[in-house]
Amino acid sequence: MIRLHHLNQSRSLRILWLLEELNVPYEIVSYQRDTETRLAPPSLKTIHPLGKSPVIEMDDKVYAESGAITELLIEKFAPKRLRPAVDSADYGTYLQWIHFSESSLMLPLSLKLFIKKAGVLDNDFLNAYIRQEKHKLLSYLNDEVAGKSFIVGNRLSGADMMLSFDLIVLAQREALEDYPYIKQYALQLASLDSYQRAMRLESNYDQST
Template sequence: MIRLHHLNQSRSLRTLWLLEELGVAYEIVSHQRDATTHLAPDSLKAVHPLGKSPVIEMDGQLYAESGAITELLIERFAPKRLRPATDSSDYGTYLQWIHFAESSLMLPLLLELFTKKAGVEDNAFLDGYISAEKHRLLSYLNDEVKDKAFIVGNKLSGADFMLSFDLIMLAKRHALADYPHIEQYALQLASLDSYQRSMRLEVNYDQSIG
């Protein structure tokens, strides 16, 4: 059985949703963010040296990094259903979006979060970079998802799982008013039955709620 080390309000939501969509047997080991720092607890460091989530245990091995876990689980359990064929014209596009979520989009979002938490104000360089880069990336993505239910081949794939964490978070914060196609795409993903099941689990395990 797969064991998911799940941290509340984290990228682990991608993996939780994917496991629900796959319908495979798994168990959740819950880890809670520190109520003051909002950082991951030491319990995750006891699982993996990086001390981050998601981490899965499968076949006696540990795997970290949500992108790698997404690709690994899909290759194992749903290569024909949740990714394009490797010899198809969509496969390269699929890989691009799998990696876009972390390698491009996440940077300005994290910088924005960290500067606010650190109380950094009126830094012309940081403010200018974050605003411009975020707008550039979201504008590009907004054009790409226009009239699409899913990002690649109009079919649910690993790329949607990877993009979901960033985009659904922004949609819930009402931060996508200038990017209506992204908002529609994100809310459509959030309406899927498997995503709804994963969110019910997230709420059940998140001790910071209520």
């Protein structure tokens, strides 16, 4: 049995969706963000030293990092269905998008949140950097998903699941209006049954709403 240590409103949403899509038995252990600091509770550190989510327990081992967990679960349960073949032309592109959401796109999104929390919204340098970097990255993504339902090979993959959390953040900030192809892509992902099941679970476990 897989055990998902799930923090509300976190990157764990990616793994929740993936597990629903895989349709394998799993258990959710729910955690809630501190309503003031928005940080994870200390109890998560009893599972993994970093005290972050997602974390899964599988085969008597503990794994952190949503990208690594996504690749592990797909390799174990759906390598032919949720990723391109290793010897295919799409495999390198798939790996690129698996990591894009955390290595490139998440930085300006996180910085926007941090400067708001820190009360430094009037920092000209940071604001200019965030605005320019976000526009560069979203323009790139917008071009890549034009006319596509999925980011790689026109079929659902782990890359879509990794991007999904970033798109939720952007939609909450109403930041997709200038990027119509991303918006269309996000709506397509949101229409999938497994995605909707995951969002219902998130809503049920999220005590802040």
